[in-house]
Amino acid sequence: MKRKxxxxxxxxxxxxxxxxxxxxxxxxxxxxxxxxxxxxxxxxDEGKRDYEFLPDGTxxxxxxxxxxxxHNLARVLSDMGTDMMPKNIGCAVIGVSEVENAKVLDDxxxxxxxxxxxxxxxxxxxxxxxxxxxxxxxxPRLFTVRDVKLVPYVQELEKDxxxxxxxxxxxxxxxxxxxxxxxxxxxxxxxxxxxxxxxxGRQLRVLKDSLIKDDPNxxxxxxxxxxxxxxxKSMAESLGAKREIKExxxxxxxxxxxxxxxxxxxxxxxxxxxxxxxxxxxxxxxLLCRDGxxxxxxxxxxxxxxxxRDYMIQQxxxxxxxxxxxxAGGVWLDGFSDHLPTIVYLVKEQNSVK
Numbered sequence: 001m002k003r004k005x006x007x008x009x010x011x012x013x014x015x016x017x018x019x020x021x022x023x024x025x026x027x028x029x030x031x032x033x034x035x036x037x038x039x040x041x042x043x044x045d046e047g048k049r050d051y052e053f054l055p056d057g058t059x060x061x062x063x064x065x066x067x068x069x070x071h072n073l074a075r076v077l078s079d080m081g082t083d084m085m086p087k088n089i090g091c092a093v094i095g096v097s098e099v100e101n102a103k104v105l106d107d108x109x110x111x112x113x114x115x116x117x118x119x120x121x122x123x124x125x126x127x128x129x130x131x132x133x134x135x136x137x138x139x140p141r142l143f144t145v146r147d148v149k150l151v152p153y154v155q156e157l158e159k160d161x162x163x164x165x166x167x168x169x170x171x172x173x174x175x176x177x178x179x180x181x182x183x184x185x186x187x188x189x190x191x192x193x194x195x196x197x198x199x200x201g202r203q204l205r206v207l208k209d210s211l212i213k214d215d216p217n218x219x220x221x222x223x224x225x226x227x228x229x230x231x232x233k234s235m236a237e238s239l240g241a242k243r244e245i246k247e248x249x250x251x252x253x254x255x256x257x258x259x260x261x262x263x264x265x266x267x268x269x270x271x272x273x274x275x276x277x278x279x280x281x282x283x284x285x286x287l288l289c290r291d292g293x294x295x296x297x298x299x300x301x302x303x304x305x306x307x308x309r310d311y312m313i314q315q316x317x318x319x320x321x322x323x324x325x326x327x328a329g330g331v332w333l334d335g336f337s338d339h340l341p342t343i344v345y346l347v348k349e350q351n352s353v354k
Contacts, residue, residue, distance in 0.1 A: 024349055024350075025349070025350045026296060026348065026349050026350060027348050027350055028302065029092045029093075029142060029299075029345070029346045030081030030085050030092060030343055030344075030345055031091060031092060031182070031221060031223075031343065031346060032081060032093070032094040032095070032307070032341050032342065032343040032344075033095040033096070033097075033184070033224060033279055033281055033341060034077065034094060034095075034096050034279075034337065034341035034342075035096070035098055035186075035339035036073055036096050036098050036337055037325060037336075038132070038326065039069065039070075039073065039096075039098060039100060039104050039108070040053035040061060041101070041107070042054065042055055042062060042066050045100065045101060048129070048130065048131030049129050049130050059327055060332075065332060065334075068334050069326060070104075070107055070108055070111055071111060072336045073108060073111075073336065074113045074114050076309075076337075076341065077113070077137070078114060078117070079307075079309060081343055081345075083305065083307075084345055088116070089139070089142075090139075091139070091343065092138065093143050093175070093182055094137045094341075095134065095136050095169075095184035096134065096136070096137060096184070097132070097134045097166075097184070097186040097225050098186070098225075099123070099133055100132060100133070101131070101133070102123055105135055105137075108121075109121055109137065118140060119137050119138065119139060120137070120138055120140055120145075121135050121136060122145060122171045123136075124149070126167050127164035127166075128164065128166045129165075132186070133166065133169075134185060134186055136169060142175065143175050144173050144174040144175075145171060146173050148169070148170070148171050149169075150167045150168070150169055151167055151170055152164075152167045152168075153165050153167050153168065153199075153200060153203065154203065165188055167185075168183050168204065168207055169184040170182075170207065171183075176299045178217075178298060178299050178348075179217060179219065180219045180299070181211050181219070181220050182221050182223065183204065183208070183220065183221070183222045183223065184223055184224055185223075185226075186225045187200040187224065187225070187228065194233060194234065197226065197228050197232070197233075198233050198237070198238045199238075201233070201234035201235060201237070201239040202239075204239050208222060208239075208284065209251070212284070217286065218284070219284060219286050219298075219299055220253075220287075221282070221283060221284075222239070223282070223342075224279075224280070225339065226278050228278065229276055229277055230258035230280060236255075239253060241253045241255035241258075241280075241282045242254055243255065243259065243262075245290060246290070248288060248290060250285060252285065253285070254282065254283045254288055255280060255282050256281075256301075256304040256344065257277050257280045260277060260304070261275065261276075266306055267340075268339050268340040268341075268342060269339045269340070270319075270321070277306075278339070279339055279340070279342045281304070281342055281343075281344045283301050286298075289301075296347050296349040297349050298348060299346050299347070300346065300348065301346060302344075302346060303345050304343065304345070305343045305344075305345070306341075306342055306343075307341040307343050311324075312324055312337075312340065314335075323337060325337060
């Protein structure tokens with residue numbers, strides 16, 4: 001199977017999507033993020049406020065609804081990346097948010113579409129009061145895990161010292177023979193003031209800087225539901241995620257989603273008929289061709305994509321055109337999520353074809 005990426009011809013070889021042009025070949029890797037919108041099981045977790053998602057809770061969350069949710073999410077997750085990658089490969093790595101615990105991840109990766117690829121996951125139970133965590137799915141054929149840690153979100157205001165929220169799941173590993181670190185996070189909600197997301201952006205920047213200090217060559221992807229748009233202070237100033245590659249300095253990052261929202265008017269979730277783009281994957285300078293030269297001798301950013309299929313979109317009614325979510329107005333829609341996933345594609349030149 002061959003498709004066109006700029007001037008490169010793509011072909012499948014040795015389990016990776018490869019391209020050949022002028023005696024060169026390239027491997028392409030898809031990296032995604034998806035907010036799974038309240039992936040809860042049907043049992044109470046001690047100490048967590050998961051009561052809405054119990055059989056006698058607000059959503060009457062039962063085995064049938066849970067099973068449908070797992071199936072629906074697996075369909076999306078297995079389709080992600082397949083616009084460029086072969087159907088049996090998809091994404092090498094997918095960060096996810098709003099998962100309750102390891103059990104739901106066990107059940108999710110056991111779904112036939114995901115089990116066929118051998119997806120594994122990284123997860124550390126966090127302190128969030130509702131019980132929602134971040135996790136990372138990965139294909140062990142394409143990504144090898146070195147280390148996993150959960151860096152806590154630290155409250156900067158003394159009055160908030162007793163309030164705990166989601167931390168920063170930091171997974172260090174090897175992709176394409178290189179050191180790659182993925183940071184999956186879910187910043188405080190819009191119901192909190194902007195300060196708390198700005199604080200999260202500052203903490204992400206400190207974490208990113210510490211990773212680079214440890215290994216100046218590390219390739220870093222900061223991803224998650226930021227609960228802010230790319231041009232908001234938490235991203236643009238606190239994290240230092242720039243709009244254009246030419247603006248990215250050594251201490252900055254690149255946010256490819258800024259222009260998607262600002263210029264194209266496309267996003268990942270809809271509120272009052274307007275798009276926001278909270279679901280972002282942000283790249284360290286080491287993943288960029290900043291000098292204008294397309295040097296893919298090491299792993300580099302190629303392109304980005306908001307992933308959507310018609311089946312993921314509400315087709316009629318008040319919310320026509322928005323992501324088809326699990327519930328709306330107290331009614332079970334048997335949908336997917338109130339967010340759309342995002343994907344970045346990375347490319348690396350391989351040895352010349354003889």
